[in-house]
Structures are given as C-alpha cells and as structure tokens.
Amino acid sequence: MTGFERGLRTAKGLLLPVFTAALLSGCVVGPDYRTPLMVVPATWSDRTGTKPAKPAELSKWWLKLRDPELNALVEEAVAGNLDVATAKAKIREARASYRQSAGALAPSLDGSASATRNKSAATTSGSNSVYSEYQAGFDASWELDLFGANHRAVEAARYGLDASQEELRSTLLTLVGDVASNYVQARGYQTRIALARRSAASQRQTAELTRTMALAGTATAADVAKAMGQASSTEADVPSLEASYAEAVHRLSVLTGRPPATLVGRLKRPTQIPTPRLPIPTGIPADILLTRPDVRMAERQYAQYTARVGQAEAARYPSVSLTGDISTAALKLGDLGKNSTIGWSFGPTLSVPLFNAGQLLAAVDVAKAQRDQYFIAYKSAVLTALEDVENTTVSLSQERIRNGKLASSAKSYGDAARLERTLYKAGETSLLDVLDAERSAYSADDTLLQSRVSIATDYIALNKALGGGWDGTIDSTSPEVVDVGAGPRLASSTQ
Template sequence: MIRSACPVALVALLLGGCAVGPDVTPLDAPVPEKWSEAPKASSRPVRLGDWWRAFRDPALDSIIEQAVAQNLTVATARAKVREARATRRVSAAALAPSLSGSGSASREQTPGSQSGTGRNYDYNLYSGGFDASWEIDLFGGNQRTLEASHQALRAVEDDLDAALLTLIGDVASDYIEARGYQARIALAQSTAKSQRDTAALTRNKFQVGSASAVDTSKAEALAASTEATIPPFRAAFDQTVHQLSVLTGQAPGALAARMAAARPIPSPRKPLPLGLPGDLLKNRPDVRAAEKRVAQYTAQIGSAEAALYPKLTITGALSTKALRAEDFAKASTLAWSYGPSLTLPFFQGGSLTAQVDLAKATRDEYLIAWRATVLTALRDVEDDIVALSQEKLHAKKLAEATAGYAKAAELSQSLYSMGSSSYLDVLDAQRSLYSAQDSLLVSRIAIATDHVALAKALGGGWTRQVDSSTPEIIDREEAPHLPPTPPEPELTLFDLVRP
C-alpha cells in the first residue's frame, strides 16, 4: 500500500490515478510433492473429462446427460452466475460518467404583494436541463470494487463446476447402487430357488424315512430366510431410483421404467490417473473458488482504504427556463455550470478505519478457508486411494472364499443326495455360500463407488460448455402496461356464517 506517493491533484488524473490496498499475489499452498498412499503415481497431467464413460454403460451416460441439463441445484448455480455477471456490470458502471435529464411544465401564480401590481400574476413556466457527474477514481476505490466483483464472478463460475462435479458423482454412485440392488435381488432369488429344491429333496427323503422332520423344517426355514432379504433390497432399489429421478429434475418415479431391466454392476475398465497433489489446485473447482474469494476480499480491502482519501468529482449542468413554449431552449434562456468538487473525509468517528480492519479480517477468514479446502481435497484423494486399493484386495479374497464355498456346497449336496452326509453340512454350506456371494457383490459395488469418489476427489467433472446465460423464466410484457385485474377473493366458511 502506497499513500504518500499518490498525487492528489491534476497529475493523478492525467496519469490515470493509482490504486490503494494490497494486490493479489499467488497463495502459498500446503501441498506435498507426491501422494503418500501412491508415491509411484505418474506425474503426467491429469485429464478426467467424461471419466464415467470408462464404465461403458450407455444407460448411465444418458442419465448423466439428462441430470446436467435438468438438475435444480445446477440450475440454481447457473442463476447465481447470471447474478454475479449483473453485479459486475453494476460495479463497472461506477467508473463511467453519469448523465440525467429533467423537464417540467407548470402553471404558477405570483401574489400581487410580491409582483407590485396589486393583483395576482398567472403565468406558465417551462424548465428542463441535464446534469452530469463523473467521479475520478484517483485512488482506485471503484476499480478495486470492480476487481472484487470480477473475482466473485469467477468464483461463482467455479461453484457451477463444483455443482456439476457433485451431481455427476451422485448420479454415478446412485446408479451403481441401484444396479447392485438388482444383482443382490437376483442372487437371493436364485439362491432361494436352489434352497427350495433342496427342501423338496429333504421332504421326499423324509417321506421315505431317510431324513428327519427337523431337517425338512430347517430346509424350508433357510429358503424363507433367504427370500426375506428380497423385500428390503427392492425397497432400497426403488428409493435409489427415486433419488436418481430427483437428481435429473423429475418426479421420483420418472426413471422407474428405464431402470426396471437389470443390468450388470458397472465396473471401471482402467485406473484413474492420479497426477501430482499440486494438480488439485487447478482441477478441483472448490479449491479454485476458494482462491478466487481470497482475491475478491483482498480487492475489497483496497475499496475500503480508498474511502480514507479525497474524492474528486467533475460535475456539469445545463438548464433552461422560459415563460413561453416557443422560447424554451433558446440561447437567451440557457444556463450552465461545470467544475470539480473535492470531498475530504476529515472525521468519521473511526468508521472508515474500522471498515478497513473489517475487510482485512474478512480476507484472512477466506484465506484460512482456502487452506482448509486444500487440505480437505488432499485428504479426500488420499482416503479414496487407500479405500479403493484395499477394497480391491478385499474383493480378491472374497472371490477366493466364494469359490471355496461353492465347491463345498456342491460336494455337500452330492453327499447328502447319496445319504453320505447330514443335512447340517448342506445347511451350513448353502448359508455360507450365499453370504460369501452377497458379500462379493457388495464389494464390487464398493469398488465402483470408490472409483467414483476418487474421480470426484481428483476434480473430475463436466468439461463441456454449460449455458448459464438463458434465464429460467422469459419475462414478457416488460414495457409499461396495465396490471392484470386481481381475481375475486374466494368465500370461506367463515364468510358464509358471519352475520
């Protein structure tokens, strides 16, 4: 900040003024050189555009496209972009001169006591004119305000990207969960059918005396227990489809028909490129938005400090008055004035310096928020790296366990059919197999959702242009017009019974 170096008179005007307050400088980011959970990750630039297409699921692609176009949270973010653009135009207008005009025509009377004639004097008076003013931005206060508005606009544009990133991740996660519930329902149905077949075999063996009534009851109970898992899965599936529908800006049941046919659980075909931790500073829209807001409130410090200095305004006026309409605006009726005016803030009770302190404290608040956002982004990536890698190991072991239980179930079923094994072995093998198969499905769902979470943490979102200039409502008849006739008030029961 330089105060004494700024001229106060015409020299400053000729040189275009100067700016007070701190300038925006690059922020010192607490970013490590490499990922602790993936130290050997490639350092090539990360490109995560349309990362969900790696699932190769056209239904998912279609729902994401629809959500981007119709989601209400994204629509709100687009409206905020339009709001920020209008605010920036308002700030830019303060740097330009202002011009206003006025005109009037009136019938007036002068009392006889004032006119000296002893009788009242009636006459017409026509007047009009223009007033102009231009505040010379000597110390850059208006320019700092415009700079703050520009940074606020950039931050809101990043907020739109963040809304799209969150939306795509939520849609992908919900879609994966829905397909997962379908797979678990199918597994429960096929397992229950197999268990019902075993129960029928046990019933036949009981009828010929080679099995007990206890075995028959246990077989039927196991099948019923497996079938009991299906209704909660169906409820969870329907609720997930309802959430997907709302994310696309539609009624909860809008996607029910499209999601009814079962499809495989989406599986990522290749790993995501991690890049370097420093890439998050430009890839994560929430980090970018937080940085822009630091710049916004840094500029507002300059705007507050400019109020401590004199204000120079150039004003001008042109007016005319005439008693007859035909004399209006003749040279003989014209009056004009122009010149500078200087406003000096001698004493304001400390409010101006308090405004500067307030602006500095607010800037520090957003600087700390930016640092916290960076650390949160780093933690998100590290957490999702370890979650995804460990879930893959978990799934590998579950697959081995499932294969073992499948073999055990097959052998126990064969031995039981030949009478060489007790039903308890069959019961235990079938229960263990179903549990292992269902756990493997849950792990596959977790791998896919962890993949989505990592893509979000790395800043993968929508990279195509989004229209944020078209308003949601196209207003008509904005020119002056008669207001519509208000509807007649409806009668209530109280009006009917009131005496």
C-alpha cells in the same frame, strides 16, 4: 447551432480536461492480490518407481464404466438438474453485479424537463397574472475515484464472477459423481436381489428334498422346519434390497430434474454392475490446484475479499466528485435554448472523512478478517483435496485386493455347497452341514457383489477427488423464468 447546444459544448469543453487529469492522477490503496503459493507433496503416498507420473485422464471419465445408460443419464442430469440451474443463475447474478460495479467508473447523466401553469398572487392593486413556464436541462456527475474504491469494487466483482463459474463446475462435478454412484448402487441392488432369489429358490429345493426324506423316514419334521426357515430368511433380504433400489432410482430421477418415479420403468430391466478399467493415472498432487473446482473457487473468493480490503481502505481517504448542470428556462416554449435562457454550473465536490469514531478503520479490520477467513478456507480446500485423493486411492487399491480374496472365497463356498447337497441326497452328510454350506455360499456371493459395487464407487470417488467433472459447454446466459409483458403498462386494479 442553438444557444443551448453551444452552452452544452462549452460545459463539456471545460469538464473533459478536468476528468482526464483526474484519471491520470488516480491511484489505488490496499493490498494487490497475489496468487498464494501452496506447498504440496511432490508425489502421492502410494507412488512407487522412478518413472514420471502420468497425468490424470479426467475428461468424461464415466465413459470408462462402459455403460450406455449411465452415459445418457449423465447428459440428462447436466441438462435438467436444479442445482446446476441455480449455479447458472448465480453466474448471471455475478455478471450483472460486475457490470453494475463497472458502471460506477463512468459519469452519470440525467435529463429533466418540466412544463407548469402558474398563477401569481394578487398585488396591492388587486391584479394577478396567469402564465406558463418551461424548463429543460441535464445534470452530470462523476466520482473521480482518486484512491481506487470503485476500481477495487470492480476487481472484487470480477473475482466474484470467476468464483461463481467455479461454483458451477463444482456443482457439475458433484452431480456427475452422484449420478454415477447412485446408478452403480441401483445396479448393485438389482444384482443382489437376483442373487437372493436364486439362493432362496435353491434353499427351497433343499427344503423340499428334506420333506421328501422325512416322508421316507430318513429326516425329521425339525429338519424340514430348519430348511424352510433358512429359505425364508434369505427371502426376507429381498424387501429391504428392493427398498434401497427404489431409493437409488428415485434419487437418480430427481438428479435429472424429474419426479422421483420417472426412471422406474426405464431401469427395471437388470444389467450387470458397471466395472471400470483399472488402474487409473492420478498425476501429481500439484495438479489438484488447477483441476479441483472447489479449490479454484476458494482461491477466487480469497482474491475477491483481498480486493474488498482495498475498497474499505479507500473509504478512509478523501473523495472528489465533479458535478455539472446546464439548463434552460423560458415562459414560451419557443424561447428554450436561447442564450438569454441558458444557465450552467460545474465544479468539484470534495468530501473528507474527519471524524467517524473509528468506524472506517473498523471496516478495514472487518475486511481484513474476512480476507483471512477465505485464505484459511483456501488452504483448507487444498488439504481436503489432498486428503480425498489419498483416501480414495487407498480405498480403491485395498478393495481390489479384497475383491480378489472374496472371489476365491465365493468360489470355494459355492463348490462346497454343491458338494454338500450331492452328499445329502446320497444320505452321506447331515442337513445342518448343507444349510451351513448354503448360507455361507449366499453370504460370500452377496459380499462379493457388494465389493464390486465398492470398487466402482471408489473409482467414481477418486475421479471426483482428482477434479474430474463435466467439461462440456454450459449455457449460463438463458434465464429460467422468461418474463412476458414486462414493459410499461397501465396497472390493473386486481394486482
């Protein structure tokens, strides 16, 4: 064993007991986090009966819309959406920050080595000398964290990692809901476009019949103009519906991480408006504390900033660091490590904040105020979640009632329009009655289609409000940008 190795072992033997004693005597200051107890209602306001509420069925809730194309788009959006990619990058950042904070709890060790060629100044006799000098050594330091500043930092980083994971879940929840909503809207616009064209064609037939009757002297030119005007008015709805349909398709394409026009050809063929299976169980209000990712994220952020209060508090207390170094220096390379060339030192360094004009105390107050803000944000998130469920539940329930009335209305107006056209052909009613009946039938059918879209949209909103999102596996470890040739290399003059 060389003298250098013996010196290093001696230093370690002296330092390790001190390190162990410091660890055993360490403590933490500041408040310890406790999960807040939130008072929520026992049941939802629309709950009737005495049977226990069935838990919400949130796993892949969009499958109950029974549309394979929608299911495929959800899968594609989860894989390609840019907001999801950003949330995954934030998780990687939080993980790295956690490792960085945890690294502060361990000692640091640096090595150094040097070789110099020296020339001494001339002496009074006019002589000088040229010689080489070699040096190698290790420097170690360790902050003992007596009052838990670093431990609180690690605790805050861990809560921050939890919050970033919940942010990804929240992003996925919003994404799935947006994909489903825009898909339903797109199919709704397609169905309404087809209705407008059918209605306009029927109204054109009435106009042609009126033209024939005018030639026979049983109708006037004004009647023909009125009939043609109504058909044109109905046809005028098509361009605005086409524009809205295109916007919905473009949004769907972007949500899947692709250029806006990507899905135009794929969704060109119309299909029916997705219809959910109703009613759906909503569980109890307390469930949202566990199922809503925005609520869970707010709770984790509150925990994170509670830990930061302790971190700021610990800065007001003394800090102790242990430092040590062992080195060897010689004029010949072969002499390095000999006992005569080895030097070492170790010992504690105490730092005590004596006067800072109240800055450290102010930092604690800042941390406490930030903690309070995140606590309030958590309470607000809970109330917002409760409000979302209550609102969407009422909206869905009332829209279903409205849809039943609209269906009855559409049927009656459709029957009336067909009867009026038959009577008009027989010359037993006026053109105005026919036009009014056709206009009412078209309006009733269009309103019924919009109601069907609203029911599906409310169903989507209710599942989002309950916390239903993507529950599959998400890989957040792979970076978006893969660096190539990032190792050490000669710098280019063109860079």
